[in-house]
Amino acid sequence: MIIYLFDKTLKNIEMNNSKRLIFGLILSLCVSSALFSQKRGSVAVDVKPATLVADDGQSLMYMLPKTVIQVDIVMEKRIMKAGPYYRYSQRFLNLDKAIAEDSEEWIIKEVRISTSGKADESKRFSVIATGNTSAHQFNLNPEGVLTGINNAPVFTTKLPEIKNPAVPMLADINFDNVALNEDLLYKTSSAAMAQEAANMVYKLRTSRIELLSGELENLPPDGEAYKTILKEIEKQEKDFVSLFSGKTISTIQTQRFELTPDIQSSYANHVLCRLNKQKGLVDAMDITGTPIYLKLDIAQKENPKSTQAEPSKDAVRNGLFYTVPSWGTVHIVDRNITIASQKVALAQYGQVVSMPPSILEKEGVVIDVSPVTGALISVGSKQ
Structure with a gap:
């Protein structure tokens, strides 16, 4: 009789524990669902x-x-x-x-x-x-x-x-860079000065041809000096020609x-x-x-x-x-x-x-x- 009562008591305890466990799981799911819904509902953009x-x-x-x-x-x-x-x-x-x-x-x-x-x-x-x-x-x-x-x-x-x-500006352009010689400056008319300037152009062209052909009396000692002299001859020729042709700057x-x-x-x-x-x-x-x-x-x-x-x-x-x-x-x-x-x-x-x-x-x-x-x-x- 005592054993029977003890066994019944144990079963009641087990049943109550099971009910508590099930209730706890349901409550946990409800809380999680509520929290999840709250978290999802808090994300919004407008x-x-x-x-x-x-x-x-x-x-x-x-x-x-x-x-x-x-x-x-x-x-x-x-x-x-x-x-x-x-x-x-x-x-x-x-x-x-x-x-x-x-x-x-x-x-x-x-x-x-x-x-x-x-x-x-x-x-x-x-x-x-x-x-x-x-x-x-x-x-x-x-x-x-x-x-x-x-x-x-x-x-x-x-x-x-x-x-x-x-x-x-137009006023900035001049012909002051032309190396005029004494013969040209001593001329008293523009025609004579122009003639002397033209003579300088021809002399410079002749010097360039002689330099290129090797017929110049005093040839440059090396290649760099050769290039320097040739470049200077070309510059002077261009300057003298500009006295006739004019200058264009852009x-x-x-x-x-x-x-x-x-x-x-x-x-x-x-x-x-x-x-x-x-x-x-x-x-x-x-x-x-x-x-x-x-x-x-x-x-x-x-x-x-x-x-x-x-x-x-x-x-x-x-x-x-x-x-x-x-x-x-x-x-x-x-x-x-x-x-x-x-x-x-x-x-x-x-x-x-x-x-x-x-x-x-x-x-x-x-x-x-x-x-x-x-x-x-x-x-x-x-x-």
């Missing part, structure tokens, strides 16, 4: 136009760019100075193309079209994120323009500054013009600048020069209202906003002749769209965005 979000200093901010058209016009200034004996160039040296009068002229040598980006204040966005997401890894340039997420930062989109050499200058297109404006005949043959490139309002036009043809101009991000008023979360730019062709026209054309992508004429927020809610997402057009370049993940 991107909104900054105008719809109170500036509490807690959310991240970024801007999309507007595209700037840059036009570099490479100019050549050509200065021509008539020699003092140009009237005798045909008579004494048989030169047909001597410079007869002083002149200065600017000509266009090359036109380069490119684009850069700058911040568009009307496309500022606020990023609200909770939990471990990629939305905390934004890369912005110094202006606050988005360049990507978890990628290498882009510090600038600007072209390097232009450094031009000093522009020579320099290259580059000027940059920037235009940020406005979608409300027309660029059918936009005067970028003007060209004055004597002054070079002048302001668009300076009527002393002929116009240089910038013409912009947009492949498909969107409705301006559609270029603004207008998410639904309903409680719909947005992901990263980026731009789908439109394409256009820039033409640079000198009066009525097209001198350069370039196809470019322009943010202003495109549309702002949003990717699903679930993309940013993942960790390790790598996104590249163009700081020039705001276009989405690539989406990936860290290896």
Whole structure:
């Protein structure tokens, strides 16, 4: 009887322990499930136009760019100075193309079209994120323009500054470097001086021929001395010939013009600048020069209202906003002749769209965005 009661007591104890164990497992699963649900629910990303979000200093901010058209016009200034004996160039040296009068002229040598980006204040966005997401890894340039997420930062989109050499003037050109001899200086008329200068040209040519043929009485002792003497003879000949032919000096200058297109404006005949043959490139309002036009043809101009991000008023979360730019062709026209054309992508004429927020809610997402057009370049993940 005692043994029976003891056995029954043990069974009751075992049953109670089993019930406790099952209850403990159920409770543990419920707690884990609640914690898991809480953890999952804490991961969220929502991107909104900054105008719809109170500036509490807690959310991240970024801007999309507007595209700037840059036009570099490479100019050549050509200065021509008539020699003092140009009237005798045909008579004494048989030169047909001597410079007869002083002149200065600017000509266009090359036109380069490119684009850069700058911040568009009307496309500022606020990023609200909770939990471990990629939305905390934004890369912005110094202006606050988005360049990507978890990628290498882009510090600038600007072209390097232009450094031009000093522009020579007509007054800077002279013939003081010509080694005039006493016989020439003693002449009393320009015709006689020209004749003596022509004689020097012929003497130098004769000396060069004798040096090259080895018939010169005092030949140079070595090869270096030979080259030095030959180079000096050629220089002196060129200097004396310039007294008849004149001198031409040219320099290259580059000027940059920037235009940020406005979608409300027309660029059918936009005067970028003007060209004055004597002054070079002048302001668009300076009527002393002929116009240089910038013409912009947009492949498909969107409705301006559609270029603004207008998410639904309903409680719909947005992901990263980026731009789908439109394409256009820039033409640079000198009066009525097209001198350069370039196809470019322009943010202003495109549309702002949003990717699903679930993309940013993942960790390790790598996104590249163009700081020039705001276009989405690539989406990936860290290896």
